Amino acid sequence: MKYVRKLAVITVSLGTIPLAAPAAYPAATPASGVSAAATTTVRVSPGNRRGWTSVAFDAATNADLKSTQSLVKGPGRPALGIGSLRYAIGDNSNRVEQFRTARYDGKRLASVTALKYSTWQRSVDGANPQQPVYLRLNIDYTGDNVMDEQLYYIPANNGTVLQRTWQTWNAFTGIWGINGDDGPQNDVTLTQYLAAHPNAKLVNNGPGGAAGGAVDFQVGAAGANQQNGRFFLDAVTIGFSGNTTIFNLEPAT
Ligand SMILES: [Ca+2]
Ligand SMILES: [Ca+2]
Numbered sequence: 001m002k003y004v005r006k007l008a009v010i011t012v013s014l015g016t017i018p019l020a021a022p023a024a025y026p027a028a029t030p031a032s033g034v035s036a037a038a039t040t041t042v043r044v045s046p047g048n049r050r051g052w053t054s055v056a057f058d059a060a061t062n063a064d065l066k067s068t069q070s071l072v073k074g075p076g077r078p079a080l081g082i083g084s085l086r087y088a089i090g091d092n093s094n095r096v097e098q099f100r101t102a103r104y105d106g107k108r109l110a111s112v113t114a115l116k117y118s119t120w121q122r123s124v125d126g127a128n129p130q131q132p133v134y135l136r137l138n139i140d141y142t143g144d145n146v147m148d149e150q151l152y153y154i155p156a157n158n159g160t161v162l163q164r165t166w167q168t169w170n171a172f173t174g175i176w177g178i179n180g181d182d183g184p185q186n187d188v189t190l191t192q193y194l195a196a197h198p199n200a201k202l203v204n205n206g207p208g209g210a211a212g213g214a215v216d217f218q219v220g221a222a223g224a225n226q227q228n229g230r231f232f233l234d235a236v237t238i239g240f241s242g243n244t245t246i247f248n249l250e251p252a253t
Contacts, residue, residue: 037242043081046071046252051103053213054085059221060094069097071251072232079118079166079235080248086232087133087219090124093227096220099133102204102213107240109139109190109200114239115172117217119155120232122164129163130229131156131222135171138206138214141197147206151193152177157184168235181222 044050054069068088078084087097119132135153142148153171155161175187194200202214215238219231236247 037244039239039244039246041080041246041248044071044085044247044249050101050247052099052101052247054097054099056095056097056220058092058094059096065095067097068095069099071249073251075120075122075164075232076166078120078232078249079168080246081234081250083249083251084118084120084232084234085217085249086230089220089226089229089231091228093223094221096218097231098216098218099233100213100216100218103215104202104238104240105204105214107202109137109202110194110198111240112172112190112238113242114237114244115153116168116170116235116237117233118166118168118235120164120166120234122230124228124230127228128224129161130231131225132161132167132169133217133219133231133233134222136206136216136218138203138212138216139197139200140203141200143199145203147203150179150206151190152179152181154181154187157181157187166234 042050044052054067056065056067057063058065070086071083072086073083075084085099089095089097115135117133117135121130121132123130132155134155137151138147139149139151140147153169153174153176155167155169157177158169158174161167172190175184175189176193177187204214205212206214206216217233217236219226234249236249238245238247
């Protein structure tokens with residue numbers, strides 16, 4: 001059941017952005033136990049998935065399905081490296097394919113400083129243009145570690161979707177649906193969401209997939225928009241408190 005939650009538009013700061021020390025002064029040394037902001041690129045491959053799992057379920061029956069996902073070469077020139085994660089959806093428009101991780105569970109939404117990813121997709125039967133992989137975050141805002149809402153970043157609400165073309169989506173600065181996709185007019189920014197739920201944090205589990213995790217790049221359950229299509233994901237970029245990890249999805253070598 002979709003519903004629309006009205007959120008006050010209040011500007012709040014999404015975390016603290018460290019300022020660079022003036023050139024004339026020596027750079028401050030981080031306090032013990034505090035790591036300096038950094039960006040790290042890691043390779044996700046069949047032999048080392050870095051905490052990411054591929055699961056699938058049927059949205060109509062809630063039955064687990066065998067995932068169709070695989071790490072493959074291409075298509076075209078991926079955002080990073082030579083490959084990407086491939087999802088396949090056939091005739092069953094209730095199939096939901098999830099690429100999830102629990103590695104960020106428990107972290108505060110307010111400390112997110114980067115959320116970005118790249119997509120490519122095509123229709124198999126040519127009947128309908130396909131929509132890109134979307135991003136779902138499971139949120140607890142009451143502090144009991146039980147999910148209250150889900151935030152959905154839907155690329156089509158954030159720009160023009162192209163077929164058979166790599167595109168990069170900046171979900172951190174984009175607009176999000178609450179508990180589904182009610183169109184861009186009802187979406188909120190993370191800043192707006194945090195104004196209403198300042199203690200929001202990422203939480204396991206949410207519907208679908210015994211092996212869960214709050215951060216989930218998924219396809220499916222989108223009617224003809226994600227049916228009989230092939231979908232690809234790469235360059236998943238996630239940052240908290242200025243520390244950013246770029247996951248380069250790659251096939252086995
Ligand atoms: Ca790649
Ligand atoms: Ca809760």
